[in-house]
Amino acid sequence: MMIHLVREAIDHSELTEQVRRSNCGAVVTFLGTVRDLTGDQITTALDYEAYDGMAEAKLSEIEADTRSRWPIGDIALVHRLGRMDVGEVSVAVAVSCPHRADAFAACKHAIDRLKEIVPIWKREHGPAGETEWVHP
């Protein structure tokens, strides 16, 4: 079974290579990275935690659901947990399909669903050492 949750840096080049298939002319990789500004709020780092077992299961469900909707060659979703500095990659979604329209749509669906249903939470760290959980 694919491991979706990691604590070390995500090797997104390797992830992209993993999903490449000879019958797929399109590969789309989405990276979510730690942003330094939200509105006028400065972020210096984020840390992520998960309800691990359920998060793994929901990520597998999203993969299966995405495969059922588009002609997927392969798909991989990986979310990193723990503390990340600005610019680091917190999440990666790589999808291959025969054609690009499907690859873009499938990748968008997978990251959109991840943000809706996977029990993962981030906490923002500010410049004065203040922290705040993000619960939209």
Place this chain on the structure above:
Amino acid sequence: MTEIRALLFARLRDLAGCDSVTVEVPSPATVGELRRAISTRVAVLVDWLPRCAIAVDGEYAEDSTVIPPNCELAILPPVSGG
């Protein structure tokens, strides 16, 4: 009545100061009864519970779901992965 334990995450855990809460509920209880029991007994979580999902054995559950014996319960505040 029976005692059941529910896991807490993120801001809920910080507010409660612990990673789970144990409350007394009728047996068997529904997810809605668990939600009300926590609202009543754990004052710091009152404002948050209406916005939280509750998972039973790793699946999102409706308030009408009957809680089975020996399951894992979790209170999930709005998620912010990605």
